[in-house]
Amino acid sequence: MFYCPSCGDEYVPGIAVCSSCKVPLISGEEKLSRHIEKEKNSASRSMDISPEDDLVNIRKGSLHDMKQLRRVLAAERIPALIAGDESCGRGCCGPELLLQIKRVDVDEALKVLAKDFIKSTCLDSHDLSNAQAVFDHQAAETVCPACGCRFSPT
Structure with a gap:
């Protein structure tokens, strides 16, 4: 079997390019080796955030939204912290919270969040x-x- 490295669709032998993504397909062996390599890299990444870590804010929003984004990042073994921000104090709305990650994880996290955004909005199919x-x-x-x-x- 052959697989699209972008969307993961499965193809029968004889087809060389993904019909949706227009990228060359890879063999099952190559897909497995890429998966194993990715697992090795992510397994070595610590999910702990210490007080010494240099944290950066990557998103601001409601608690529900920040928890969802933290779950998306955790699935890719990128640790994230939800930090509080000052609310307006009137009680009419919830506080705006900040999603923080380690500075060394910024590039990988932005790729993961962009991919999740495209997937959740179906932008790749329009x-x-x-x-x-x-x-x-x-x-x-x-x-x-x-x-x-x-x-x-x-």
Whole structure:
């Protein structure tokens, strides 16, 4: 069997390129060796955060959102800490919390979070060629950013 290194889809022999990602497929042996190598690298990473560690803030948001992002990072063996931030003090909303990680883990964490964002929003399965389009009500013809349909705004 052959596998897509990007999305993980499985293909029968004879197919060389992933139909979704347009990347060359890898053999099952190569996928297994990559998985073992990744496990070795992640197993050596400590999940402990000590007071001496240089921490950086990577996200700010509600407790629910920060817990979800911490779970995503923990699945990739990247330790994260949720730190409190001052609330408005009026009791109308919850506090904004900070998600902190070790400075040495920043690059890997940002890759993991970007991949999770794409997966959770299904951005990889949409045509984004019109994402930069802006609705201009004064133009003779404008483009819908969602679908690319051209129409007159009047």
